[in-house]
Amino acid sequence: MLPPAFLEKLRAAFGERVTTVEAARLHHGRDESAHPPAPPDAVVYATSTTEVVQVVTLCHQYHVPLIPFGVGTSVEGHVLAVHGGIVLDLSCMNRILAVNVDDLDVTVEAGVTRKQLNARLHDSGLFFPIDPGADATLGGMAATRASGTNAVRYGTMRENVLGLTVVLADGRIIHTGGRARKSAAGYDLTRLLVGSEGTLCIITEVTVRLHPQPEAVSAAICMFPTVVQAVRTVISTIQMGVPVARCELLDALTIKAVNRHSKLNLREMPMLLCEFHGSHSGVAEQAKTVQEIATENGGLDFDWASKQEERSRLWQARHDAYLACLQLKPGSRAVATDVCVPVSRLADCIAETNADIAKTSMPIPLFGHVGDGNFHLVILVDPASKADLDEAAALNHRLVMRALAMGGTSTGEHGIGIGKLEFLEAEHGEAVSVMRAIKQTLDPGNILNPGKVLRL
Amino acid sequence: MLPPAFLEKLRAAFGERVTTVEAARLHHGRDESAHPPAPPDAVVYATSTTEVVQVVTLCHQYHVPLIPFGVGTSVEGHVLAVHGGIVLDLSCMNRILAVNVDDLDVTVEAGVTRKQLNARLHDSGLFFPIDPGADATLGGMAATRASGTNAVRYGTMRENVLGLTVVLADGRIIHTGGRARKSAAGYDLTRLLVGSEGTLCIITEVTVRLHPQPEAVSAAICMFPTVVQAVRTVISTIQMGVPVARCELLDALTIKAVNRHSKLNLREMPMLLCEFHGSHSGVAEQAKTVQEIATENGGLDFDWASKQEERSRLWQARHDAYLACLQLKPGSRAVATDVCVPVSRLADCIAETNADIAKTSMPIPLFGHVGDGNFHLVILVDPASKADLDEAAALNHRLVMRALAMGGTSTGEHGIGIGKLEFLEAEHGEAVSVMRAIKQTLDPGNILNPGKVLRL
Numbered sequence: 001m002l003p004p005a006f007l008e009k010l011r012a013a014f015g016e017r018v019t020t021v022e023a024a025r026l027h028h029g030r031d032e033s034a035h036p037p038a039p040p041d042a043v044v045y046a047t048s049t050t051e052v053v054q055v056v057t058l059c060h061q062y063h064v065p066l067i068p069f070g071v072g073t074s075v076e077g078h079v080l081a082v083h084g085g086i087v088l089d090l091s092c093m094n095r096i097l098a099v100n101v102d103d104l105d106v107t108v109e110a111g112v113t114r115k116q117l118n119a120r121l122h123d124s125g126l127f128f129p130i131d132p133g134a135d136a137t138l139g140g141m142a143a144t145r146a147s148g149t150n151a152v153r154y155g156t157m158r159e160n161v162l163g164l165t166v167v168l169a170d171g172r173i174i175h176t177g178g179r180a181r182k183s184a185a186g187y188d189l190t191r192l193l194v195g196s197e198g199t200l201c202i203i204t205e206v207t208v209r210l211h212p213q214p215e216a217v218s219a220a221i222c223m224f225p226t227v228v229q230a231v232r233t234v235i236s237t238i239q240m241g242v243p244v245a246r247c248e249l250l251d252a253l254t255i256k257a258v259n260r261h262s263k264l265n266l267r268e269m270p271m272l273l274c275e276f277h278g279s280h281s282g283v284a285e286q287a288k289t290v291q292e293i294a295t296e297n298g299g300l301d302f303d304w305a306s307k308q309e310e311r312s313r314l315w316q317a318r319h320d321a322y323l324a325c326l327q328l329k330p331g332s333r334a335v336a337t338d339v340c341v342p343v344s345r346l347a348d349c350i351a352e353t354n355a356d357i358a359k360t361s362m363p364i365p366l367f368g369h370v371g372d373g374n375f376h377l378v379i380l381v382d383p384a385s386k387a388d389l390d391e392a393a394a395l396n397h398r399l400v401m402r403a404l405a406m407g408g409t410s411t412g413e414h415g416i417g418i419g420k421l422e423f424l425e426a427e428h429g430e431a432v433s434v435m436r437a438i439k440q441t442l443d444p445g446n447i448l449n450p451g452k453v454l455r456l
Numbered sequence: 457m458l459p460p461a462f463l464e465k466l467r468a469a470f471g472e473r474v475t476t477v478e479a480a481r482l483h484h485g486r487d488e489s490a491h492p493p494a495p496p497d498a499v500v501y502a503t504s505t506t507e508v509v510q511v512v513t514l515c516h517q518y519h520v521p522l523i524p525f526g527v528g529t530s531v532e533g534h535v536l537a538v539h540g541g542i543v544l545d546l547s548c549m550n551r552i553l554a555v556n557v558d559d560l561d562v563t564v565e566a567g568v569t570r571k572q573l574n575a576r577l578h579d580s581g582l583f584f585p586i587d588p589g590a591d592a593t594l595g596g597m598a599a600t601r602a603s604g605t606n607a608v609r610y611g612t613m614r615e616n617v618l619g620l621t622v623v624l625a626d627g628r629i630i631h632t633g634g635r636a637r638k639s640a641a642g643y644d645l646t647r648l649l650v651g652s653e654g655t656l657c658i659i660t661e662v663t664v665r666l667h668p669q670p671e672a673v674s675a676a677i678c679m680f681p682t683v684v685q686a687v688r689t690v691i692s693t694i695q696m697g698v699p700v701a702r703c704e705l706l707d708a709l710t711i712k713a714v715n716r717h718s719k720l721n722l723r724e725m726p727m728l729l730c731e732f733h734g735s736h737s738g739v740a741e742q743a744k745t746v747q748e749i750a751t752e753n754g755g756l757d758f759d760w761a762s763k764q765e766e767r768s769r770l771w772q773a774r775h776d777a778y779l780a781c782l783q784l785k786p787g788s789r790a791v792a793t794d795v796c797v798p799v800s801r802l803a804d805c806i807a808e809t810n811a812d813i814a815k816t817s818m819p820i821p822l823f824g825h826v827g828d829g830n831f832h833l834v835i836l837v838d839p840a841s842k843a844d845l846d847e848a849a850a851l852n853h854r855l856v857m858r859a860l861a862m863g864g865t866s867t868g869e870h871g872i873g874i875g876k877l878e879f880l881e882a883e884h885g886e887a888v889s890v891m892r893a894i895k896q897t898l899d900p901g902n903i904l905n906p907g908k909v910l911r912l
Binding site: 172196 | 696
């Protein structure tokens with residue numbers, strides 16, 4: 001329940017852009033995960049940093065929890081109002097503020113989505129590479145330290161955010177970082193706030209690096225009798241200095257699902273997909289090098305292409321994977337989890353995970369960004385079945401503990417949210433006390449996205 | 457003056473590895489800058505993280521300032537004991553703890569130097585690319601967020617540090633980050649501590665990314681009638697997606713100094729040096745592309761080479777630049793400063809700076825890492841002349857203000873130390889209060905490198 005005086009002041013300032021209508025609350029109380037929805041008490045739509053300051057200041061004054069919201073594509077319950085309060089929808093803040101072609105950077109409002117940005121950049125010769133799959137907002141991607149398929153070449157939001165404008169828990173605006181390509185001036189607040197999941201500040205503007213659109217792109221696929229052989233191919237490729245732009249692994253079950261769903265005829269064994277960016281001769285050379293490495297490692301059915309339509313054909317299995325997997329268990333919902341391990345341990349981690357999966361009662365496809373050592377499980381559960389959910393949680397727990405034991409992380413790109421709260425201490429130990437001290441310093445009233453990232 | 461009980465306990469624990477001998481104090485009370493030396497009251501040599509904990513715990517207990525020290529190659533007074541206290545020399549912590557070739561990472565103690573590391577990696581097919589010029593320690597490079605000539609391709613310490621072991625001001629040990637290539641698990645403490653210049657913690661171990669040794673390397677040089685033409689060449693090169701590994705600019709005065717010092721015969725105009733890493737055909741293609749761009753932009757005397765000895769000849773001007781410049785004013789000492797601006801403003805920034813330099817009484821060569829928009833002035837002063845030092849300080853002040861006005865930073869890679877304290881507020885505004893709050897949270901007694909980075 002919101003304090004009546006708070007709601008009154010909010011309405012006075014925002015009029016119809018404050019709503020307590022159930023549909024809006026429900027829409028803003030869920031993400032794309034299987035975590036149960038938790039609607040906020042109200043939703044407010046801000047259109048400027050100044051308006052965000054107004055909202056934060058009121059929340060600060062009345063101790064009302066405040067959850068920033070872009071388009072709700074996160075998957076660990078980041079936007080759920082588990083302690084009530086309001087959701088601050090930033091999707092109307094969608095102006096592209098400055099495109100600096102010579103500097104390869106752009107400044108946008110937090111609500112700009114990556115597809116919107118790339119559409120705008122289309123004729124500039126530049127593009128924004130981070131691609132988490134969903135058409136997320138840049139603010140959300142910064143807040144969750146998003147990455148995706150081509151992080152192996154272009155990095156994650158950690159490497160690509162140059163600066164931020166944020167509103168602190170007490171309503172102050174600060175600007176972090178800047179447009180210089182590098183700086184040694186003071187503490188790196190930008191990186192501290194990237195990945196803080198709305199718990200330290202509200203991000204209202206983001207400056208990111210752009211990259212040149214490659215002159216040529218080629219794609220290659222290859223099947224492998226075992227995951228070990230696929231991973232050895234990836235390790236050798238990276239050690240040889242091939243600047244692979246994407247490097248994806250699909251396991252045999254995923255291929256089976258895709259064959260069935262998309263009427264393909266792939267061998268039902270682990271598949272590697274690579275994409276290469278560079279000059280015309282460069283991408284041909286890269287594909288050739290990878291073909292040689294793959295062949296040495298027992299690869300089969302190597303195929304590569306540089307024309308757009310041919311590349312799309314090769315990538316179809318990857319693009320259709322998620323939908324195809326859902327159909328392995330009709331009516332199911334996906335519990336999506338991800339871990340990331342040093343790539344030398346990836347084959348072991350996948351092998352042990354597959355052995356674990358074999359003991360479960362549900363189909364669980366596995367695929368991921370193998371160049372980074374990052375992979376996903378799509379655990380197909382009946383959302384109404386407590387047994388399914390419990391089994392998924394137990395499997396997830398074992399997966400994370402396995403990754404941590406191998407020197408990995410509890411999440412490569414999905415974030416902590418509420419879904420991985422229990423693992424933070426296991427992963428970071430005493431360092432969590434420093435995270436907690438920073439949270440308490442910057443948000444002593446714990447109004448910013450409470451209940452996420454840290455147990456206080 | 458150190459508390460006698462403190463010194464007694466320190467001696468009891470460290471024996472001869474504690475010294476108050478003047479020579480040791482003087483050696484540890486200066487860096488490579490023109491900042492006046494400020495020796496500590498004692499120097500202690502630690503050989504393990506456990507010993508660092510012992511030292512920090514004593515300093516915490518007796519409120520004694522503590523300054524971590526690698527090899528003293530920083531240039532903004534980072535290691536000067538401006539508030540007395542002790543210097544903690546970490547150069548004996550020089551073990552390479554784990555080389556993980558398959559994962560392209562290595563974990564080292566803080567006192568390992570970059571040349572030591574690369575010597576060890578020589579046969580691995582990998583290398584550690586960050587090269588700030590001096591043979592700095594990895595701990596020092598992490599603490600100052602070092603970069604150098606090939607940051608344009610490989611990034612800075614910000615992008616290359618995967619994890620840290622550090623000792624906090626109260627003696628607790630924490631491990632930040634990890635060996636996974638990416639992670640979305642919690643606040644990015646690694647990045648917060650990288651560049652914190654010894655003011656938030658003592659770094660005792662560093663895990664960094666490694667990169668494949670390139671199959672081939674080529675180098676190119678080109679002279680330009682104006683800096684504008686050289687910078688346009690760089691901008692186009694980067695926009696074209698040429699993955700240039702190094703991209704350096706030397707101004708006409710630097711070329712003049714090098715011609716005189718090294719008996720070269722270069723046109724006395726701005727010179728661009730590039731280095732390319734890749735396959736044999738790739739580096740040839742890159743050099744050819746840059747030659748075309750340079751020619752379009754009025755470049756002269758383009759020369760390129762891929763053999764080691766030929767490349768060394770091309771790079772001689774850059775390698776000899778610093779010594780050659782010092783001889784422009786015999787007996788001088790260099791006040792080295794650096795700024796970094798968006799590359800679109802670099803030509804303007806250099807032009808205005810050159811106009812400013814023309815009004816000074818001393819020779820001031822300019823060169824830098826133009827691919828990043830980062831350049832250095834080597835202000836040649838008579839260290840005994842207050843007039844010279846004042847003139848240098850005034851020029852530096854105008855340089856930084858100019859860079860900030862152009863959207864740049866007060867230091868691209870040297871850091872704040874004591875030399876750029878006055879600019880932090882001008883650059884970051886209210887964000888400095890957040891840095892200060894973090895400092896006060898993590899080091900409430902202000903014992904860690906007091907007087908650096910922040911005015912408290």
